[in-house]
Amino acid sequence: MAYWLMKSEPTAFSIDDLERLTVSGWDGVRNYQARNMLRDQMQVGDLAFFYHSNSKPAGIVGVMRVVKAGYPDDTALDASNPHYDPSSTPDNPRWYQVDVAFVQKFPRLLSLAMLKQHVLLQEMQVLRKGNRLSITPVAADEWLFIQELVKTEVF
């Protein structure tokens, strides 16, 4: 089982939206590195932090679980969808998605600035300068450390 961090702009899709829906497709990803993780690596049972990007402040807001492994993202085939990509076809889908289920919303957001203060999280991909990847792997020790932070509520 693996751990991930997945970004979404809360104005587009937030942790509250996921809580309300219980389960949702994680579609609209249009980056090849992220696509490869969706298609090849993410498995049912994997856990992921839900990260609110482009928000004030940006940070981790909860946890979700992968409930369906990678399959073609049909929003790429829909000309009326903002994520439409004419170069993707049913026979040769270019983009992939997974389905995720709501697990937990944290009592408070763990801000990017707060996370950066912890030595143990220095190597986290999402904290690196210039990082733009919307899906990144999270190491087991990073995952556990952040879960402890949530429990202590000293953030």
Added chain:
DNA sequence: GCCAACGTTGGC
């Protein structure tokens, strides 16, 4: 709103 960082496109 600014802009640094990064990914993609396309001419050559």
Added chain:
DNA sequence: GCCAACGTTGGC
């Protein structure tokens, strides 16, 4: 295959 130009992301 190179790389300049362009578009997007996302923190601040």
